[in-house]
Amino acid sequence: MIPAPAPLVVFDLDGTLLDTHADLVESLNHTIAILGLEPVSYDDLTHLVGQGARVMIERACRLRGHPLEGEALPALVERFVAHYAAGMPGHTQPYPGVVAAMDRLKSKGYRLAVCTNKMEKLALGLLEKLDLTGYFDAVTGGDTFEYRKPDARHLTGTITRAGGDISRTVMIGDSVNDIAVARNAAVPSIAVPFGYSDVPVSALSPDHIITHFNELTPELVETLMRDYAAKVAV
Structure with missing residues (x-):
C-alpha cells in the first residue's frame, strides 16, 4: 500500500502565527507622519491589515481623510518597509502555544508553510529574526507570485513549494482572506479569533475555530482533512 502524503499545515503570518500589531502600527504611523496625518491605533488595524503594506498605507491615508495620488504611494511604501x-x-512574538503546536506537528512528520500577503522579504526576515x-x-x-490571497493560486502555489498535497492540507488564518483562499482552493480551514479580523x-x-494553539494537534488536523474529504465527496 502506498503511504498517504505527509500532511501540510499552512499558516497565515500577521495575526495568526505572529502578534505583529505593535510594530505594524509603529511603522505605519512613522510612514503617514510625513504627510502630517494623525496616528492610527490598534483598533484601526483590523480594517487596514490583510493585503500587504501598499494597501495598508492606502487605507490608513483614506481613513485619515487623505486619499493618495498614485505617484505618492511608492515612496511611502519604501519608507514603511525601511522602518519596519x-x-x-x-x-x-509568536502567539502563545504556537511553537509547541508546530513541534507537535513536526514530530509526527507534518510539513509546515506560511502563506501571507506580507512582502516575502519582510516575512522571511521576521521569521529569521x-x-x-x-x-x-x-x-x-504577497509578491511571491502574480496573485495573492484570496486567489486560490497563492495557496496552491505555496502547497507546491512546500512539497505538499492539496488533499492533505489545512489552512490556518485570522481573516477573510485566509478563510476565502482555503475555500477557493478546496482546502479545510481553521480560524483563530485573536488576530486582526474586522468581523467575528x-x-x-471556517471549518473549525481554535481559541488557543494548544488545541492544534495532529488528531485535529487529521479529523478536519477526513471530514472535509467526506463532505466534498458527497
Missing part, C-alpha cells in the same frame, strides 16, 4: 525592516523583530525559519518547508508572500471569525464560516 530596521526594527525587526521589535515587539513581535525570531529563529523560526527552520520550521517551514515554504514561505510565500465565526461569521467567515
